[in-house]
Amino acid sequence: MSETDTRDGEQENEPTPEEGMTACRYSTYEIVSKVAYLIGVPEHIFLKEHEAPRQEVYERLDGIKAARIIRHLCVVRTAIERNFKAINDKMRMEYRSIFSLPEYIPAESLRQLSEDGADFIRKSSTKLCHHIIEINRLISGRISNCRPLFPLWVNWQYIQELFIMPNGLKEEGTKEAAALYYANRGAYPYQMYINWTPRDEGNILYNDRKFMTLLYQWHNDRFLEYSKVSDVSSHTKGSIYDFIEGSGKTVVVVDCENSDPYKLCATLRNLDYRYTQKISRIILFDDVHAASAWDILERFTRIPVEHMLVERIKQDKSLVDIKLTARACREHYTNQVDSFVIVSSDSDYWGLISSLPEARFLLMLERDKCGMDLKKTLVNEGIFYCYIDDFYSGNAEEIKVSALFREMHRYIDSTVRLNVNEMFREALRATRVEMGEAERKQFMDKHIKGMQMSINDRGDVVIEFKK
Incomplete structure (x- = not known):
């Protein structure tokens, strides 16, 4: 049975953005957790199981100075916006400083900013709005330090703009922002100030899928990288784990011609290592025309990789499928491998599956490369398959960057001296x-x-x- 069979008959269609927003069990929470940390969402929200922001992201970012500074600047800015009149009256009537008003401005944030060398207090700041202006100046100058926290596929400009108060270095800009915030405070995410046009969108930090869709819509753009903000169901992962657990010896065989190294890497990295470490090895059957990234797959999966480069006798005819089939038979009869994960969308491998009736098989396919006939046959024969396209792919950036640098160094070495x-x-x-x-x-x-x-x-x- 395939993972898509659990989706009420929607076997072949990718969920639409609207459907994806409601399918929270398939969504990830990495991006919204980072945004929530940076805009200053209270720590106790990260500790609640039913809330989107994740505690592990909070702990990870709290150890990064650049992120800490932005977070606490945003905390203080929101606190001032939220309590502007009360703080202003205390400062004017009682000559109090913001350091002596812990009931309005978190003392921990002021202490942390001072410790991190991001003190926004200036002797020239005679008005409360001057503090906001100085905070805005610091945020504008330092927010780019947080760019490495977000993957390359995220439009950084869209994220950055959330932290920049429009015309925020002038009094009139701070007043306009305050008026907008007061009038729509309940619409802001966890009532923390961000730069946006507030509207009734529910919790915009509900999950990565919803947030990224809305973020791009606010800029008259469309977000289409849904595999980077969603993951397969627990049913799919559980079926893979059951397959590995029920195996005596498992080998992954990969048709590199008909598979994507980045999708496969993302899939394997997204599985629990307690199970993937039980995979004996990955055998790559690589053609000269396949992607060069296969060479570095082992570095990112922590699974032993055997790389078989299959040469061509005729340039228009690949021998990968023949070599893979022959090697799988040898692994089964000689090395007692009883379970195979085949990574390919080629229907020719049904010949291998039907030739080894005593072996167990699991197929990892790609949606656009696999026809209905093969999938119907697999379902009828009770062979589990899943789409590697559906696994969370946001964790494949590292192998992509490494592959690019590797090829660029190779190009430089061969052409430039x-x-x-x-x-x-x-x-x-x-x-x-x-x-x-x-x-x-x-x-x-x-x-x-x-x-x-x-x-x-x-x-x-x-x-x-x-x-």
């Missing part, structure tokens, strides 16, 4: 300029070692010498 000593000697030869050793060294130190690299609009690398 610049030795500045040889360059300088050739320049001296061509120009017939005579220099002694001391003069050459000074020229090198002054002009060549300080050269800088820039990239023009066409993507060309331009090297400029210091003059």
Whole structure:
């Protein structure tokens, strides 16, 4: 039985954004937890089981200075906005400072900001709104330090704008923001100030899927990366765990031609390591035309990988399926492997499955690559399958970046070689300029070692010498 059979007949359709918002059991909470931490949502919210923000994210970010500073600046800013009149009266009538008003402004936030070197108190701040202006200045200057906390697939500008008060460095801007906040305080997430046009959206931090959909809508954009903000059901994961637990020896065989290394990596990393560590190994059957990222899969899965590069006899004919089938039979009869996870959407592997009636099989498919005939056959034969597209893929960024850098280094090594000593000697030869050793060294130190690299609009690398 497949995971999609549990969705009331919606076997082949990806849930729409609207459906996805209500399917909270499939959603993730990583992005909303980070946003909640940074805007200053109280810690006790993270401790409640029924609330979206996750405690482990709070603890992780609380150990990062850049994140702590933004959080406590936002806490103080919201506290001032929420209690502006009371604080202002105390300051004017009783000559109190905000340090002496713990009933309105959390003393812990003031202490933490001072400890982290982000004190916003200035002698020139004679009005309460001046404190807000200085907080806005600090947030504007430091919010970019939190950019590494969010993955590349998130539009950082959209996140950043949530923290920037419009016209917030002027009194009139702070007054407009305060008026908007007072009039719509209940619509703000956990009543914490953010820069948005408040509307009745329910809890915008309900889950990642809802938040990212709304965030992009606010910017007249569409968020379509739903695999990065949702995960498969516990039924699917449980079925995979049951398959591994019921196996004597499990091997994953991968048709690299017909599989995506990033989706598979995300799938394996998203499974409980208590079960994946019981997988004997992953055997990759790789064709010369497949993605180069397969070479580094083992580094990100913590499962032993055997990489079989299958050469072609005819350039238009791959032998991957034949090699995979033959090796699986050998693993079964010689190495006593009783269970196989086949990662491929190719229906040709039904021949392998039907040829080993005593072996157990689980298939990991991709939606767009697999036809209905194979899936119907698997269901009829009681063979479980799932879509690797449906697993949370937000954790695949690391392998993608590593694969890109690996290929870029390979490109640079094969196409670019610049030795500045040889360059300088050739320049001296061509120009017939005579220099002694001391003069050459000074020229090198002054002009060549300080050269800088820039990239023009066409993507060309331009090297400029210091003059």
